[in-house]
Amino acid sequence: MNTAALREQFRAGLVRPTAGLAPGVTQVNLIALPRDWAWDMLLYAQRNPQPCPVLDVSDPGVPSTVLAPDADLRTDLPLYRVWRDGALVEEAPDATAAWRDDLVAFLIGCSFTFESGLLAAGIEVRHIAAGSNVPMYRTNRECRPAGRLGGPLVVSMRPIPADRVSDAVRISGRYPAVHGAPVHVGDPDALGIPDLARPDYGDPVDVRPGEIPVFWACGVTPQAAVVASKVPYAVTHAPGHMFVTDTPDSRYQV
């Protein structure tokens, strides 16, 4: 799939989760904050690199990125969220009206990057097989705060057969710039997740007998910080509805 053509479809109004699209190409999380909050966000990312691996930062008001030079960050994602004072106020397929001249856009790595590697190793990625969005959960782990920003770690979950957990760790660990190895293997209770069937974001997936729920740090973590810290204004992607770049996944492989 040509990535420019895919973004063109999203620009024209197509709304759908992007898991499984454009395999081998990096997808990223978007969070755009007022210039006044950009330092807090960049420092929060530096202090929490596993959930918040920053792959690019725009200049204030400039809705573009080196990761896909021809793209427009205001229109080329399938679905956006607009936040005021930490509350979700709008979900929309176009963010042109919501954009402001003082917004600094952060593009944050996404675990979809290593899913190609899992598939290539013959490990089923359940939400791709199901054609649904990856399940994501707020945890009881607090990120290290930075300035005015704080909040919980958000994780994505993939059920992995017990005899492939080592492979999944090894393969995802090759991509430290896009969340890297899991933060937790099994035992959702210890992360404060009461029910895997009720994710905080995305869709639930089956966990079958012999499978272990494996948890990776998730790029929705900044959105949880927007809520917890009552950030006055933010524009983000909707969970699972990522920005598809032109950058190959291999760029982030160690």
Added chain:
Amino acid sequence: MNTAALREQFRAGLVRPTAGLAPGVTQVNLIALPRDWAWDMLLYAQRNPQPCPVLDVSDPGVPSTVLAPDADLRTDLPLYRVWRDGALVEEAPDATAAWRDDLVAFLIGCSFTFESGLLAAGIEVRHIAAGSNVPMYRTNRECRPAGRLGGPLVVSMRPIPADRVSDAVRISGRYPAVHGAPVHVGDPDALGIPDLARPDYGDPVDVRPGEIPVFWACGVTPQAAVVASKVPYAVTHAPGHMFVTDTPDSRYQV
């Protein structure tokens, strides 16, 4: 060597390069800039992660770090440099008088971290064998600018036997958070280095027959940006005279 005892010696006035000291423990570059320049620096680091891998950032005016909680960044390095308007104005074993309440300290990974791995693989690290400082060179490669900050890439050089270059790449590549794999193997001319015997920082080392000069991105790069961008004020370590943390190198191994 106990790292606290080592810092105590530096606090008491010992001045010496730190290459080869406290093997297995992370050493870092220091650059402290006024709060007003901190955004530019953090963004410069994000855009140039190979020379500027940020391992911690202090709060403004707070001369401490999670990397060594009991240490004082103003006194515990062997040698400091003070910069005004992009010019080196002072070199001193103590930075207490130079410190300001608005300084934000950036601690940046150092290639000394992977030198333990090279030594363990039986690869001689020439400047350690010679008891001297690693040779460092300004190159003709510009870093990607950020705000008001720009400048050349600085590299460190280690001569490696031709049949061990692959091993050196592989071993250092395991540490992407501390400069990672080399940026250049051989051909110093192509980097704009006219004479390996005359480094811009540190000491020259012998390159023997059968050895290839191998170049790694270097944490002195921010100091070159201070010069090129005429930053009004900065306090840094003196090249090769690093801050010895309490953090094991293994923390940064992929």
